[in-house]
Amino acid sequence: DQQVKQNSPSLSVQEGRISILNCDYTNSMFDYFLWYKKYPAEGPTFLISISSIKDKNEDGRFTVFLNKSAKHLSLHIVPSQPGDSAVYFCAASSIQGAQKLVFGQGTRLTINP
Amino acid sequence: EPEVTQTPSHQVTQMGQEVILRCVPISNHLYFYWYRQILGQKVEFLVSFYNNEISEKSEIFDDQFSVERPDGSNFTLKIRSTKLEDSAMYFCASSPQGPASTDTQYFGPGTRLTVL
Numbered sequence: 001d002q003q004v005k006q007n008s009p010s011l012s013v014q015e016g017r018i019s020i021l022n023c024d025y026t027n028s029m030f031d032y033f034l035w036y037k038k039y040p041a042e043g044p045t046f047l048i049s050i051s052s053i054k055d056k057n058e059d060g061r062f063t064v065f066l067n068k069s070a071k072h073l074s075l076h077i078v079p080s081q082p083g084d085s086a087v088y089f090c091a092a093s094s095i096q097g098a099q100k101l102v103f104g105q106g107t108r109l110t111i112n113p
Numbered sequence: 114e115p116e117v118t119q120t121p122s123h124q125v126t127q128m129g130q131e132v133i134l135r136c137v138p139i140s141n142h143l144y145f146y147w148y149r150q151i152l153g154q155k156v157e158f159l160v161s162f163y164n165n166e167i168s169e170k171s172e173i174f175d176d177q178f179s180v181e182r183p184d185g186s187n188f189t190l191k192i193r194s195t196k197l198e199d200s201a202m203y204f205c206a207s208s209p210q211g212p213a214s215t216d217t218q219y220f221g222p223g224t225r226l227t228v229l
Contacts, residue, residue: 034217043117043204043220044156089156099144099208100158100169101218 003027004092006104014112019077021107023090026071030092034101035064035075038087047088048075080111115139117221119205125227126195134190134224136205145188146206146218147180149173156204162188195228202226 005024013019021035031052036044050057050064050073057064063076077084090104118137126132138145147159161168162180179191188207192199202223208216 032216036220041222043119043206043222046217046219049217091156099216099218100146100161100171101148101156102158103156105155 003030004090004102004104006088006090006107008107009105010108010110012110012112013080015082016079019075019080019084019109019111021075021077021088021090021109023073023075023104024071025073025092027092027094027102028071029094030102031095032093033064033066033073034091034093035062036089036091037084038089038106044089077109080109082111082113085109085111117205117207117219119203119221119224121224122222123225123227125229128197128228129194132192132195132226134192134203134205134226136188136190136221137186138188138205138207139209139219140186142207142209142219144168144208144210144216144218145180145182146208147190148204148206148220149201150204150223151198151201159190159203192226195226197228200226200228 034049035047038044048059048062048064050066066073087106087108089106091101093099120135145162150156158171160170160174177193181189204223205221206218208218210216
């Protein structure tokens with residue numbers, strides 16, 4: 001099941017710079033997209049979401065962009081901080097799917113001091 | 114801040130044994146879920162539960178699995194006869210509203226199930 005794909009398994013960014021995490025999806029029925037952050041031995045922590053009626057949502061240092069025509073979304077973190085080092089999961093859901101989340105494989109973000 | 118809690122944090126069992134994983138969702142939430150993550154793989158949906166019945170289940174959620182909300186606070190996942198391939202992290206999640214809305218799911222810390 002490759003409906004949601006994060007093609008970069010890892011990303012390394014300098015502290016203070018912008019981190020950009022990417023996610024692609026194939027199912028055009030998805031209408032809600034979320035980013036979760038996960039530390040080892042913890043559950044996914046909700047970060048930010050976006051509905052398919054929008055193309056951008058911003059919350060502090062985190063901004064999610066949605067390009068429906070390309071079936072692509074991205075998470076921007078600026079400025080990146082050492083505490084941002086974690087695995088980031090993109091997830092998608094649809095009303096028809098009774099809100100079950102379909103996850104990507106995750107991208108491990110490392111912020112270097 | 115309210116959070117989803119799960120017990121135990123780690124469960125070790127013998128193949129063929131029954132296990133019950135427990136979750137306490139956030140108190141005013143209406144929609145409950147179980148997901149699992151096998152080591153090195155994606156987080157996978159197992160089942161969603163709303164209004165005291167299963168709303169949707171995945172292919173993984175076969176007859177060996179069941180869910181229950183035995184009281185007003187707990188939400189459990191039972192695996193009747195565990196197999197080696199059931200070894201995984203099991204995450205419970207809850208969301209505030211019903212199925213008519215797009216809604217954020219909040220996850221618990223997970224239970225690591227090891228089947229020997």
